Amino acid sequence: MTRRPPTRATPGSTADGTDGSGGTDGSEGADVFANNCAGCHGADGNSGSAADLSDEVPGKSDSELESVILNGVGSMPGLALSAGDVTAVVTYLRATFP
Ligand code: HEC
Numbered sequence: 001m002t003r004r005p006p007t008r009a010t011p012g013s014t015a016d017g018t019d020g021s022g023g024t025d026g027s028e029g030a031d032v033f034a035n036n037c038a039g040c041h042g043a044d045g046n047s048g049s050a051a052d053l054s055d056e057v058p059g060k061s062d063s064e065l066e067s068v069i070l071n072g073v074g075s076m077p078g079l080a081l082s083a084g085d086v087t088a089v090v091t092y093l094r095a096t097f098p
Contacts, residue, residue: 028088028092029088029089029090029091029092029093029095030092032081032085032088032089032092033045033089033092033093036079036081036085036089037089040076041053045057045093045096045097050075050076051076053093053096053097054097056097057093057094057096057097058097058098062090062094065090065093066086066087066090069081069086069089069090070086
């Protein structure tokens with residue numbers, strides 16, 4: 001029989017993703033992405049029917065990304081996200097598609 005050490009929670013980890021940290025670590029942005037973008041772009045941003053985000057994100061500035069999200073572009077509609085959600089999802093995009 002193997003004895004396991006007790007599982008320790010990592011300090012600062014959030015199982016529910018609702019820590020309200022402002023998205024600086026990208027975890028809040030991941031939720032925003034899953035809820036608002038994944039339907040068209042795919043859960044990983046590259047597998048949906050829309051643009052491949054690993055191609056699109058690196059060449060755009062934060063303000064260009066914010067504009068795309070809020071105003072839409074081409075066949076992408078603008079999305080009614082709060083400023084905090086936009087900031088969080090841009091942070092997530094930067095971390096995910098460097
Ligand atoms: C209703 C479907 C849909 C949703 C929802 C959606 N997108 Fe898009 N997105 C598209 C399509 C379609 C394009 C390609 C637009 C074109 O060039 O005609 C696109 C393009 C983009 C681009 C590239 C823009 C460019 O200048 O070519 C980025 C970045 C992007 N989406 C990010 C996001 C993010 C972030 C979200 C969520 C906050 C999101 N999209 C939600 C459909 C969607």
